Amino acid sequence: MDLIKGSGEIKQIIVITDGRSNIGGSPIEAAARANKLGAVVSTIAIINNDGSGDERDIEEVEGIARAGCGLCEYTHIENLGRTMKMMTQKTAQKTIEQIVSRQLKSIVGVDMQALEPNSRFKIVDFIEKYGDSINLKCIIALDTSGSMKNKLDTAKKSLYDLMESLKYRQGKSSIAVISYPGVGEQACSVVCDFTEDSAELRERIEIMRAGGGTPTGPAIDMAVRLMLEEVGPSNQGRLVEEIESCYV
Amino acid sequence: MYSNKYDIITGKWTNKRYMLLKKLGAGGIGEIYLVQGPDMRLYALKLSTDMVSITKEYKYLKKFGDTKHFPEVYELDDLEKKGKLYHFFTMEYIQGYTLKQAMKNNLLSIKAKFRIICILTKMLKVLNDYGYVYTDLKYENIMIDRRNNLLRLVDAGSITEIGRIVKEFTPMYDRASWGKGTRIADCSYQLFTLALLFLSMLFGRNLDPDKEKIEQLIKGLKRLPLPHRLNEVIKKSLDGRLRDCSIFYNEISSIRVDGLKLHAGLTAALNAAIIMLTVSLLLLGTIFVYR
Numbered sequence: 001m002d003l004i005k006g007s008g009e010i011k012q013i014i015v016i017t018d019g020r021s022n023i024g025g026s027p028i029e030a031a032a033r034a035n036k037l038g039a040v041v042s043t044i045a046i047i048n049n050d051g052s053g054d055e056r057d058i059e060e061v062e063g064i065a066r067a068g069c070g071l072c073e074y075t076h077i078e079n080l081g082r083t084m085k086m087m088t089q090k091t092a093q094k095t096i097e098q099i100v101s102r103q104l105k106s107i108v109g110v111d112m113q114a115l116e117p118n119s120r121f122k123i124v125d126f127i128e129k130y131g132d133s134i135n136l137k138c139i140i141a142l143d144t145s146g147s148m149k150n151k152l153d154t155a156k157k158s159l160y161d162l163m164e165s166l167k168y169r170q171g172k173s174s175i176a177v178i179s180y181p182g183v184g185e186q187a188c189s190v191v192c193d194f195t196e197d198s199a200e201l202r203e204r205i206e207i208m209r210a211g212g213g214t215p216t217g218p219a220i221d222m223a224v225r226l227m228l229e230e231v232g233p234s235n236q237g238r239l240v241e242e243i244e245s246c247y248v
Numbered sequence: 249m250y251s252n253k254y255d256i257i258t259g260k261w262t263n264k265r266y267m268l269l270k271k272l273g274a275g276g277i278g279e280i281y282l283v284q285g286p287d288m289r290l291y292a293l294k295l296s297t298d299m300v301s302i303t304k305e306y307k308y309l310k311k312f313g314d315t316k317h318f319p320e321v322y323e324l325d326d327l328e329k330k331g332k333l334y335h336f337f338t339m340e341y342i343q344g345y346t347l348k349q350a351m352k353n354n355l356l357s358i359k360a361k362f363r364i365i366c367i368l369t370k371m372l373k374v375l376n377d378y379g380y381v382y383t384d385l386k387y388e389n390i391m392i393d394r395r396n397n398l399l400r401l402v403d404a405g406s407i408t409e410i411g412r413i414v415k416e417f418t419p420m421y422d423r424a425s426w427g428k429g430t431r432i433a434d435c436s437y438q439l440f441t442l443a444l445l446f447l448s449m450l451f452g453r454n455l456d457p458d459k460e461k462i463e464q465l466i467k468g469l470k471r472l473p474l475p476h477r478l479n480e481v482i483k484k485s486l487d488g489r490l491r492d493c494s495i496f497y498n499e500i501s502s503i504r505v506d507g508l509k510l511h512a513g514l515t516a517a518l519n520a521a522i523i524m525l526t527v528s529l530l531l532l533g534t535i536f537v538y539r
């Protein structure tokens with residue numbers, strides 16, 4: 001287990017959507033599978049200015065984040081960039097918080113929460129510093145269905161901004177982008193593989209066009225496959241087992 | 249909303265009980281309530297699920313408590329509610345107005361605006377000298393403390409060690425959003441936030457990095473009937489050529505506005521008192537107008 005997490009990096013998937021999935025399997029189940037393999041799945045729901053969208057949309061985005069042990073945030077398209085930045089940092093910090101808490105428990109036998117508040121200062125400092133210096137790999141799965149038409153340009157700019165601001169972190173940060181629906185007839189495609197170069201990212205995501213349905217589930221599955229490809233050949237055997245145990 | 253009126257918040261560690269009176273506001277990491285403590289005094293209480301942020305902010309408020317530039321803090325504690333753990337601290341309840349309220353309708357005089365910026369520069373200089381930058385400088389975080397006649401910064405969540413990455417910011421004041429540099433906390437980042445706040449006050453409106461360019465703002469400033477020296481200081485701060493708040497202070501405070509030299513040995517408190525008076529009169533005025 002924890003095949004993805006095991007390599008000393010924080011790996012997260014952020015699903016950005018403005019509606020509910022309507023093609024392919026359940027995105028909540030896909031998020032649960034991803035988390036079983038060690039990835040954190042968070043969601044950002046874009047609030048439609050015309051007030052469309054209902055309870056079931058909210059249930060789905062919250063369900064994905066819950067199953068993926070990630071965060072769920074709501075935002076207007078104008079603030080998407082800011083929300084993404086905050087989320088990548090918060091997720092990194094939260095993951096480290098969990099690791100530190102686990103370590104602490106195994107050493108002193110208590111949770112961080114069980115420590116008196118005034119004795120938490122040093123641990124909090126450590127979490128902050130570590131959160132800045134650990135390597136980060138982030139896959140953004142972006143909804144490019146028909147309803148995103150007027151928002152896609154802002155979304156592209158926000159992706160570029162995210163890369164720009166992550167490059168000042170002390171640790172390495174790379175981003176990959178999956179669009180769903182994908183390019184041509186594909187349900188989803190990797191429009192940009194992991195990169196640390198914001199100019200490259202900007203160039204690659206230009207290809208994205210809005211139109212079609214919302215295959216959120218298949219997009220999450222694709223993100224997991226992309227994460228796993230990064231694991232390297234030595235782990236391939238174990239990898240196959242892991243995937244089979246999750247998917248079959 | 250985490251809680252309702254008259255709810256009792258009981259600290260898990262100190263067992264102190266606070267009665268919730270009203271919600272004062274909500275920020276990125278939590279919510280702030282007006283509460284009555286066990287000693288019957290009023291406090292502001294910040295409540296959040298984010299332990300790291302609450303602990304960090306408490307630490308900084310404690311560290312800079314003596315400067316009076318921030319609210320004084322008291323207890324750091326946890327709250328257990330419906331199986332969920334929250335974290336909170338209590339701090340001084342500051343009565344007064346935020347600069348946002350004071351700037352409503354843009355009725356502050358040029359002199360008052362200069363004074364506010366001068367005082368803020370001095371406050372931020374203290375922080376910079378300690379090795380920290382206040383990255384999320386904005387109208388909402390600046391309060392005019394009515395009782396003590398002081399300007400106060402009310403949110404310490406954005407205090408960042410010099411050299412580290414800026415995490416909390418508002419695009420309007422953020423140099424990276426304007427394409428004018430990195431998002432790393434340093435003294436020139438601080439001066440950029442100050443210069444943008446000053447520009448916004450002088451123009452009497454919000455500025456938008458997505459729709460405007462720094463060069464346009466500088467041109468706009470030239471059109472205002474203000475001493476030419478001011479343009480130079482602002483330009484230098486926006487270009488990153490100024491690296492110390494004290495230089496900015498010396499420049500701004502020596503500019504004559506309406507024949508009055510601002511420097512003039514006025515203490516920060518006295519300056520604030522004058523601003524207070526202006527603001528109170530203005531707010532009163534607005535109330536009457538609305539009636």
